[in-house]
Amino acid sequence: MGLNIRKQQVLEAIVESHIVTAEPVSSRSIARKYRLGVSPATIRNEMSDLEELGLILQPHTSAGRIPSQPGYRYYVDRLMKKSKLTxxxxxxxxxxxxxxxxxxxxxxxxxxxxxxxxxxxxxxxxxxxLENAALKKIKAIPLTPQKALVVIVTETGWLESKMVDLPSGMTTADLAHIENVLNTYFRGLTFPQISRTILHNVYDELIKQRRVLDRIMEIVEAVLQEDADxxxxxxxxxxxxxxxxxxxxxxxxxxxxxxxxxxxxxxxxxxxxxxxxxxxxxxxxxxxxxxxxxxxxxxxxxxxxxxxxxxxxxxxxxxxxxxxxxxxxxxxxxxxxxxxxxxx
Known part of the structure; x- marks a missing residue:
């Protein structure tokens, strides 16, 4: 929708006045405040044209006008001056x-x-x-000889912790090794980015800890594929x-x-x-x-x-x-x- 310069000036004045006052805007107030160099009568004619175009409305029996939805759209797309914070x-x-x-x-x-x-x-x-969450770190914290706490932290700040059962004979050093391997391979990746090749390499390195690794991977997958809105x-x-x-x-x-x-x-x-x-x-x-x-x-x-x-x-x-x-x-x-x- 093409408007000449004067119609654009009148529409801009109506929108900006209404934003400030929340009141209908009259031709006289535009002439007094915006100094467009034309009389209130000329501004009224432009307002009539803008109303016919559906860009402004006359609420109730008021002599003033307010912007319509298309009027606001035209203002935002073509007339609005870019603003910045101070x-x-x-x-x-x-x-x-x-x-x-x-x-x-x-x-x-x-x-x-x-x-x-x-x-x-x-x-x-x-x-x-979470669908875009990348892994930040994985912690495997031994609590007792039979249990450890696995903590998954994503780069979005999401934290999930779960208990896992440890097989007999697993040491603190074994848990630290699992933690180091997983962080080396997975840090910075979302779950969809963890390829079969990467998983194969991880399982090759941790073949002796397969049972614990399976449980940790279940936790990782649950966190990174969390489907809640x-x-x-x-x-x-x-x-x-x-x-x-x-x-x-x-x-x-x-x-x-x-x-x-x-x-x-x-x-x-x-x-x-x-x-x-x-x-x-x-x-x-x-x-x-x-x-x-x-x-x-x-x-x-x-x-x-x-x-x-x-x-x-x-x-x-x-x-x-x-x-x-x-x-x-x-x-x-x-x-x-x-x-x-x-x-x-």
């Missing part, structure tokens, strides 16, 4: 993430808290997906309900019903393009109760492998430029932190 904000974010974390859960909590402080929207974060973590609900849209209790109830549907939130995040920040507006979310919302999301990675998604969900009147800037920067920092050996 240097002070970037410094604060880096300082928060520079603190050493003892577990992945700390990183997730830190991320949600940080993003909640930077925006007034709902924060959605899907935990690292990743958890979706939430934050910032107290921020979003401060928005004018949620002065209506019905809207609050609708928001709460969406938040309670983790499967829906998971599906929303999974639609994120792995290569760019994704902006979905209104019905583009493909979930009727969320038709009045927008979602800005991006994928974060560990060592170049996409492992999870972070998103902001807010009213369709959200500040898209700010939301994109926050998601873009936090994704970059989170990927950087997780790709380092900073926890466990």
């Amino acid at each position: 240097l002070r904000e970037e410094k604060i974010v880096r300082a928060i993430f520079a603190q050493r974390a003892k577990a992945l859960a700390n990183i997730i909590q830190r991320t949600i808290k940080t993003v909640s402080q930077l925006t007034d929207y709902l924060v959605l974060l899907s935990g690292p997906q 990743e958890t979706v973590y939430l934050g910032g609900a107290q921020n979003i309900i401060k928005q004018p849209e949620y002065s209506d209790i019905a809207e609050v109830r609708n928001l709460m019903s969406i938040i309670e549907e983790e499967e829906i939130l998971r599906a929303i995040l999974k639609k994120t393009d792995p290569n760019v920040v994704t902006v979905r507006i209104g019905r583009e979310i493909n979930y009727d109760p969320a038709a009045g919302y927008s979602v800005v999301s991006a994928v974060y990675s560990i060592g170049g492998n996409a492992v999870g998604t972070i998103g902001l969900m807010g009213p369709m009147r959200m500040d898209y430029a700010r939301a994109v800037a926050v998601v873009e920067y936090i994704t970059e920092i989170l990927s950087e932190v997780l790709s380092k050996d900073t926890f466990y």
